[in-house]
Amino acid sequence: MRLLFWLVVIITSITPAIASTLAQQTQRIISLSPHTTEMAYAAGLGDKLIAASAYSDYPPAAQQLERVANYRGLKMERILALKPDLILAWQGGNPSRELARLQQLGIKIIYSNPKTLADIPKTLAQLSQYADSPQPALQAAAAFKHQLQQLKQANHNKPKVRYFYQLGSAPLMTVADKGWPSQIFRFCGGENIFANSRAAYPLINQEQVVVRQPQVIFSPQPITTTQQLWAPWQHQLIAVKQHHIYQLNANWLNRPTPRTLLAIKQVCTLLDQVRDDH
Structure with missing residues (x-):
């Protein structure tokens, strides 16, 4: 500053x-x-x-x-x-x-x-x-x-929430902690389950996600598409079991502009919903 x-x-x-x-x-x-x-x-x-x-x-x-x-x-x-x-x-x-x-x-x-x-x-x-x-x-x-x-100030010291940010499904991709959107999630108390990946945009598989047990899954893709992908894991994956799968506005999230504030508000609100369910 x-x-x-x-x-x-x-x-x-x-x-x-x-x-x-x-x-x-x-x-x-x-x-x-x-x-x-x-x-x-x-x-x-x-x-x-x-x-x-x-x-x-x-x-x-x-x-x-x-x-x-x-x-x-x-x-x-x-x-x-x-x-x-x-x-x-x-x-x-x-x-x-x-x-x-x-x-x-x-x-x-x-x-x-x-x-x-x-x-x-x-x-x-x-x-x-x-x-x-x-x-x-x-x-x-x-x-x-x-x-x-x-x-x-509004989001200070809130409990951490483990999240998975799904970029694509074929192949399945995510973003490590140094990629642009990660600071938005971190600002709201999100904890990236692939934070320490060596690659900025790692290719992963579903089993790796299940092992890390995110509490919520975010994606810019239509929510029905994401739900269909993870439906077979509804008994193993807490995010699916508790219906914590959300679609984010890709333009707000991925473009570093004044509209990033809208992305922060959206992510923080959704993480609060997850906290309320625990």
Whole structure:
């Protein structure tokens, strides 16, 4: 939090002339991931976005943007033809070789790879430099911190709940404790049964889940799909026996943006339900 405080101090102490120059120089922005698109709008940069990646669907205005990236890579020729002043990229999610090429051609790139909840307001503060007015971004950062602190107090010292987060079923996957969504569960008192896995996204089998006996199973998939997968284990698995299988909003959970607060509220509420049943 102290780092964010000093970052805001530095940004807000930039002379109006310098801030105005940065904003004036940045009129054409391309976002290469759904979460950076959301962050751009939250920082007051929506009117400067000219293109975005596939699945950039929030806020609704983002759905009108041209698509120049997807899971297969970047549309390099089109990106260059659009002549962006700034590119917002997902470090680790967008192809590094193509991004390096864009940088070599003189295009400024801001990389986003939030690893903690505190990185969300930091990113908002960073993006505020490129907005015509930095206030919307700084206000959004302050609001996020305030609400996060309130949620922290509300969920402080609650009993731990063992959880399993199911990413897919064919193959069956999960996330270790260092993956992005894990801090959301941990914030609410969740205890990842695969926390110490060496792989960030380990491939597992159902027997491994049963041995670890989670009290609750979360998944972004439809709840009926998850229930069908675990139905054969209803007598061996406490989460299934007590009907503690829940579907989470994938966009809230997986995108590190201000809407992460909604994911925290959802997860904390569901973990409270599990606690009440024990």
